[in-house]
Amino acid sequence: MKTKTKAIHSLYQSKDAYGALAMPVYHTDAYEFENAEIMSDAFCSRVPLPDYSRVTNPTVIYFEKKIRELTGARHVHALTSGMAAICNSLLAICGSGSNIVTSNHLFGNTWLLFSKTFARYGIEARFCDLCDIEAVKASIDGKTACVYAEIISNPLQEVVDLKALSDVAHERGCLLLADTTMIPFTRFNAGQLGVDLELVSTTKYVSGGASTIGGVAIDYSCGNDYEERMQEMMLNFGAYMTPHVAYMQTLGLENLEARYSLESANTMELAERLRTLPAIREVNYTGLKDNPFHELACRQFNDTYGAMICIELESREKCFDFLNRLKLVKRATNLFDNRTLAIHPASTIFGNFSKQQLHDLDVSENCIRLSVGLEDMDDVFEDIRQALTD
Structure with missing residues (x-):
């Protein structure tokens, strides 16, 4: 199916009891299981069943599934905001003593997150000109976890060469993360340009009419370690998207x-x-x-x-x-x-x-x-x- 069709026609993970055309909003905290064995499998992620809505909810899972089908990503995680997507994802990738190579031309809150908040936890931000590939190479060392870029910076509108950054990052054994909020992920494929993890404030284009706050982390090639750590972030930090927001933003996807x-x-x-x-x-x-x-x-x-x-x-x-x-x-x-x-x-x-x-x-x-x-x-x-x- 083409993009416009995929955005509207995506099968539910489980058939709705009433045949609803719009994914229902599952406003529930917990779920009943047929037996103890299935309950254990759900909690340990051995079967794709929701266990508790702080970490899994059918309405949110459907929203994530739609974006996965639209982008071709391996995994999609929906969070409470774009900043939550950035923060949780980077904490899943970085640890104390590691560093992030990034631009000085970042959105204000992202710059503060990197330069102040992360610094308190031993994660260094190395600011350089991402348009200067030699400067990027010089900034990367053995402790660099990732290169982080905004595809069009806000508000300077600086555009970085994603393929060139990807080549440098991957040669040095680190990941390329990109905030792609400025262009809808339906219009270009970040994964094909070498982006390992795409971060999006779905508050913007996706929500439609500024109705809800949300964010997604779209994983193309980060690997199993990232996925396990991201599950840990979702479980322990509690920044999972709410079902009502997922419902509203699923509707936004349909007319994006x-x-x-x-x-x-x-x-x-x-x-x-x-x-x-x-x-x-x-x-x-x-x-x-x-x-x-x-x-x-x-x-x-x-x-x-x-x-x-x-x-x-x-x-x-x-x-x-x-x-x-x-x-x-x-x-x-x-x-x-x-x-x-x-x-x-x-x-x-x-x-x-x-x-x-x-x-x-x-x-x-x-x-x-x-x-x-x-x-x-x-x-x-x-x-x-x-x-x-x-």
Whole structure:
């Protein structure tokens, strides 16, 4: 089956008693077993039966199964958020004394997780330019557990060469982990580009309309040790996705392709139109042909570029004035809602960072991040235009 069909037609792991077309929400903590032997087998993972909803639930299992079929992955783990997916997965891979080679151009919370939280547990983050393969090679040593990248960084929109990073990581005996939230996993195959573990905030494209918070870890080739440790993380840390969220996000998967097709087309249209506004000094979108990362993004992601635009204004004050004048576009965080959203990253996502840290991370005080929605772009463009008019 093709991707659009797979997203809708995926068999349940067990036949529903009433023939429900939508996977039921199993709002239950525990499950009854026919006998002690089956109960023991379920708890010890010798049979694919749920035992306790903190770690296994039929609604969540179905969501994981759908993503596994859409991506061709070996295993999929659904968690309570994108950050939970990142944190649990890395703790399954890293241990005290190991290190992660990554970029300084990370989403704010991920950078803090690596530089502060993990450091307290003896896991070192080695920041380097992931676009410089020689710098990556120089950063890897015998204690490197993985190379970690964002496929399109947030908000700088830097694109890394996944195949090149994969080759280096695998030559040195470590894994390549990639946060692929910026492009739907239905549009390109991370595993074929050499990614061992794909991490996604399903809060974004998958949920559909910003209805729920969730994340998934999509394992292509991490191996049995990772899978056993990830089961341990799920059992002991309690970050398993809830059944209601899994139900909502399963519905989101069914119309993901339709929504993304419109969002990405809207984003390209808006990016081109924003260049006509004198108050905007720069429009940063990898879909624009003169963007320095356009060719690489086109090659890796099959000629699609996501639904995030960053614009540069004259000053921080102009950014705040612009945000305050918006009438249709919402002042809000999150990405890939049905609505178009605007935020000033330096004062919000990176708001507690020092000026030196903002400089080191290349986070501009003059940048506005736009997440483009499903509205008519005439209306969105007019709102942006009027908000920039003195």
